[in-house]
Amino acid sequence: MTARSDVMEDATQANNGTPPLSATLGGEQKRSVEQIALLLFITVPFLALVAAVPLAWGWGVSWLDLGLMVFFYFLGCHGITIGFHRHFTHGSFKAKRPLKIALAIAGSMAVEGPLVRWVADHRKHHKFSDAEGDPHSPWRFGETLPALIKGLWWAHIGWLFDEEQTPQDKYAPDLIKDPALRTVSRQFVLWTAVSLALPPLIGGLVTMSWWGAFxxxxxxxxxxVALLHHVTWSINSICHAVGKRPFKSRDRSGNVWWLAILSCGESWHNLHHADPTSARHGVERGxxxxxxxxxxxxxxxGWAYDVRWPSRSRIDSRRNTDGNGSRRGKATADAA
Structure with missing residues (x-):
């Protein structure tokens, strides 16, 4: 897209009462600097994850470090799952203004990209799930074993480096029109810095040492960050390639039980694609x-309202009846 076309598109959107794309962080193409930054934010935490086992064996890990890792992991994870995903993308519930802003910030601290871009990508994924147009289907290259291996890599990480981006004004116009959410989305770099700086700040102050901060x-x-990234990306790759499928969906989404705790419930992915607006994804007992x-x-x-809890009849209406699903447990209609 040329600079002239950017200006013309921004002017058109302004005339329509929609804030221009420049009001959000990132347009419809990733610039080189974004590609480089993305590569750094993937490789550096990943190298730390690889080094974690031998370093833990040699140094050990303190309860303070473990506590900080767990707290900030689940803060960011729930910011993504409750905020970016169930609330902003699918409207599974309505939130009072303070909760809405808090969820936007918590999701941003997961370091998975700006709010508006994340939501636009995910809405496009649901529109074309496991079909042409899906940004990250593992079946993109075919169904042979080599094609699936290539597709799993694409769905897990490769698609993040695709220069062509989802049109934000088409898939997330509601977020673009909200000044507060637009601001949080534009402040993604700030919330990334806060997310990375808080653990060493707390660690250093508690231990009163630079080693504690390190x-x-x-x-x-x-x-x-590395662990949360790979768990989140596994929902795109693993949960669309394997897993049980007790519910009817038009794609290959599956339930992967061993990711449930680390994904904060997102790996009950088959039900989610069978009923995307449901506030609860794990609907079977246990x-x-x-x-x-x-x-x-x-x-x-009283912070959330109009929550779309799945009723027993709604759950049962989405069950597979052709024998291609997996075992059928008794569904629970409650939220928890």
């Missing part, structure tokens, strides 16, 4: 879904 940064910032539990608490506190 180890807190290693575990609470780098390892935490399917842990911490995101749904927190939404229930938000509702009880």
């Amino acid at each position: 180890t807190a940064f290693f575990w609470g910032s780098l390892v935490r 399917q842990l879904d911490s995101s749904a539990r927190l939404i229930r608490w938000f509702e009880q506190f």
Whole structure:
């Protein structure tokens, strides 16, 4: 897109009452500097994750470092699952203004990209799920084993480097029109810095040492971000390639139980694609879904309302009846 076309498009959107694309962070193409920054934010935390095991064996890991890693992991994870995903993308519930802003900031601290871009990408994914147009389907290159291996890499990481981006004004106009959410999205770099700086700041102050700050940064910032990234990306790759499919969906989304805790309930992916606006994804007995539990608490506190909890009849109406699903458990209609 040329500079002239950018100006013309911005002017057209302004005339239509829609804020221009320049009001958000990132347009419809990734610039070289964004590609480089993305590469750094993927490789550096990943190297820390690889080094974590031998370093833990040699140094050990303190309870403070472990606590910081767990706290900031689940803060960012729930910011993504409850905020970016269930609330902003699918409208599974409505949130009072303070909660809405808090979820936008918490999701930004997961370091997975600006709010508006994240939501636009995910809405496009649901529109074309596992078909042509899906930004990150593992079946993109075919169904042979070599094609699937290539597709899994694409769905997990490769698609992030695709220069062509989802049109934000088409897939997330509601967020672009909201000044506060637009601001949080534009401040992604700021919230990334806050997310990475808080663990070493806390670690250094508690231990009153630079070493305490360093180890807190290693575990609470780098390892935490890398682990959260790969768990989130696994929903795009693993959960669209394997897993049980007890519910009817038009794609290959599956339930992967061993990712449930780390993904905060997102890996019950088959139900989500069968009923995208449901506030609860793990609807069978024993399917842990911490995101749904927190939404229930938000509702009880009066911070969330109009929550779309799945009824038993709604769940049963989406069950596979052709024998191609997996075992059928008794569904729970409650949120948690």
